[in-house]
Amino acid sequence: MSHDHSRFHDSLEAHDDIAINPSANPALDTLVNPARRNVLKGGLTLAALGFFAGGVxxxxxxxxxxxxxxxxxxxxxxxxxxxxxxxxxxxxxxxFSWGDPVEAGAPAWNPDASDDWQAQLKQAGDNHDGMDFFAFPGESDRGLLVMNHEYINPPLHPSGKIDQTKPRPLAEVRKEQAAHGVSVIEVKQGADGQWQRVMDSPYNRRISMLTGMRIAGPLAGHELMKTASDPSGLEVFGTLNNCATGVTPWGTFLTCEENWPNYFINRDKADFAARISHKRYGLAQEGTSKNYAWETADPRFDATPYADQLHGGHVQEPHRFGWVVEIDPFDPQAQPIKRTAFGRFSRECAALSLGTDGRMAFYSGDDAKGEYVYKFVPAGRFDAGNPKASRDLLDSGTLYVARFDADGSGQWLALVHGQNGLDVASGFASQEEVLLNARAAADRVGATPMDRPEWAAVHPSTREVYVTLTNNDGRGAKQPLDKANPRPQNLHGQILRFNEKNADPTATTFTWELFLLAGEPQGAKGQDGKAVAVNLTGTINGDLFSSPDGLAFDAHGRLWIQTDYDDIEPAMQSMGCNQLLCADPRTREVRRFMVGPRGCEITGLAWSPDGKAMWANIQHPGISFPGSDGKSRPRSTTVLITKLDGGVIGS
Known part of the structure; x- marks a missing residue:
């Protein structure tokens, strides 16, 4: 298989990370005293990087x-x-690979089936991403592995192409929709110690763009959620572009809808310009939607208003995506729930921090250049003695967005109607509109635009929070430099670390620092023999890497880092294929644990309860993986990693 597979992935990434933030939030040099401004305005020297990194x-x-x-x-x-x-x-x-059987009656994967969408509904979806392991109560050798399927590649069909110049076959679109979503599969450790799938488990389940889901929280039944297909505004079909994840203390899975705007189009230029819920998220305006032109076969994805249709047709269908979706893996009959109190944006994850008193927060990045870091704090507390009583805790609470000040302090700014300038005069008629247009609300309150904020991870004992900022080649041009985002044309990204005041996940202030800047080692030279530009130089203590994306802690406090970059780009030649690395939070040392096949992204991690098995995802491999003949169609695949001596991963 040629590199066309990964090149299509790159075309999706090209619109995934387009900077569309129009806000003029101040650079951080305007938020500090004049004596420090010369540091921020001066040249980006290595000494300055040392200052920015807070001791890195x-x-x-x-x-x-x-x-x-x-x-x-x-x-x-x-x-x-x-x-x-x-x-x-x-x-x-x-x-576990794309097309593998999941539900009972699923046929084996057929690489030549172009329109068998009913089969795909029972098989593993495409482009495996974030995942989590849920152990059965009281059992350490049996559990449910739950994973996202973010999007599809054209090799889903034998032609390997999508013709967006004419209406698409409905059966082809249905198969693509069926390949999105989530898989739930039971896994069990055998007598030989090896983990295997339980093929006939009643828990095995596919959730896709064709699965009915309940809308809950502040926007349930709201006028802004009503469409021609759902006049009640209470139910929506499907979840899409599911990237990273989260878990709740009561044992449910949170899947996050990331780059959903790329599936919709609004061809009415006047309506688009006036409708912030479309414009601020970057829906397509002409031609076809940016990804797959589904609207040519499925009218739900045509968000152009039509006066002769109920609720303007499907103009509000995009309002029904961009949410956290809660799934109960242990109840195959339970309907997934879209929790609207979390706010709507291109959410990458919902990383849990749980306090000893039951108070909690969920951290998220909004994956686009110049977007923000958020957290959601539920109003209630988790009661470990009565987990079922917590089932609706996610329907009320406060959404915050982060401001990173140049002195290493930070503020969580509440996105609450009537506070911080969020009122009718500024275009927000209600709290529901604040949540629906969270990006615009974050613009208004003065949040810090970041270099593509993606996954967050919370240290299992200290509750330190780490956030990946993958890269931003527009920094310095479209967004100003600041202490948290200090490099122009930032091709390699960075990882931030912050501590909530008193380690309280509900705190409204925090302190922060740059954990590391990814990139080339100091003193590195390019192929031309010249020194690498300073904006490509990192502060990594150990093995070099670029573009941190996936992020997770294991139970022992190891920080695992996954990368996502175009591995054939000249700036990435020294980085090689994408990687899984491990970092010690105390020493900041980084060591490369695994590399994947050419063209892939490494993403998603889960562990067995004893830490002796780890699952990781190989997304959109560029050539034949998991085959080894160089000819097979590449398939996104979950790999199982174990230590030959049976020990804990990383030990």
Whole structure:
């Protein structure tokens, strides 16, 4: 298979990360005293980077981390590299691939089936992404693995192409819709110690764009949620572009709808210009929607208003996406629920921080250049003695957006109607409109535009919060430089770390620092023999990498980092294929644990309860993986990683 597969992924990424933030929020040099402004306005020297990093430069010496007890693997720059390379003493085997049977009666994957969407409804979806493991109560060797299927690639069909110049076949569109969503599969550890799928489990389940879902929270039944297909505004079919995830203390799975605007179009230019709920999120305006032209076969995705149709037709259908969706993995009959109190944007994750008193927060990035970091604080507390009583806690609470001040302090700004300038005069008639147009509300309150904020992870004991900022080649041109986003043309990204006041997840203030800047080592030279530009130089203590994306802690406090960059771009030549790395939060040392096949993204992590098995996803591999013949159609695949001596991963 050629690299056309990954090139289509790159075309999706091209609109996924377009900067559409029109706000003029101040650069952070205007928020600090004049004595510090010369640092921010001066040249981006390595000394300045050391200041920005809050001590990262002091950790540049090699360290002996007590957490990273494995030998790092080398980068892989071979353009034909087509396998998974894992650290010495470990093995990684394919476990669950696109098209594998999930539900009872599902046929085996047929690479030539172009219109069998009913079969796809029972099979693994495409482009595996975030996932979590849910153990059965009282059992450590049996659980449910729940994972997202973010989007599809044209090789879903034998032609490998999508013709967006003419109406698309409905059966083809239905198959693509069926390949989105979520899979729930039961897994069990066998007598030989190896984990296997339970093929006939009653818990095995597919959730897709064709699954009915309940709308809950402040916008349930609201006029802004009503469409021609759902005049009640209470139910929507499907979830799409599911990227990262979260879990609740009561044992449910949270899937997050990321780049949903790319599935819709509004051809009415006047309506688009006046409708902030379309314009601020970047819906297409002409031609076809940006991804797959579904609207040519399924009118739900044509958000152009039509006066002769109920509620203007489907103009409000985009309002029904961009939410956190709660799924009960242990109840196959339970309807998924879209929780609107979380707010609507291109959400990457919902990372939980749970206090000892039951108070909690969920952290999210909005994955686009110049967007924001958010947290949602439920109004109630989790009662560990009565988990079922917590089932509706996600329907009320406060959505906040972060402002990162240049002195290392930070503020959580409440997105609440009547506060921080969010009122009728500023275009927000109600709290429901604030939540529906969370990006515009964040613009108004003065949040800090960030370099593509993506996954968040919370340390299991300290409750420190880490956030990946993947990259931003428009920084310095479209968004000003600041301490949290200090590099122009930031191709390699960074990771931020912050601490809530008193480690309280509900606090409204925090302190923060740059955990690391990704990129080339100091003193590196390019292929032309010249020194690498300073904006491409990182502060990594250990193995280099670019574009941090996925992020997760294991139970022992190891921070696992996954990357997502175009591995054939000249700036990424020294990075090789995408990677899974591990960092020690204390020493900041980073070590490369695994690399994937050419053209892939490494994403999604889950562990068995004893930490001796880890699952990771290989998304959109560019060539034949998981085959090894160089000819097979590449399939997104979950790999199972175990240690040859049976020990804990990373130990």
């Amino acid at each position: 430069s002091a950790c540049s010496k090699a360290s002996a981390s007590p957490l990273l007890n494995f030998k790092g693997v080398p980068v892989q720059i071979d353009p034909q590299f087509d396998r998974v390379l894992v650290a010495e003493g470990y093995r990684a085997v394919p476990f």
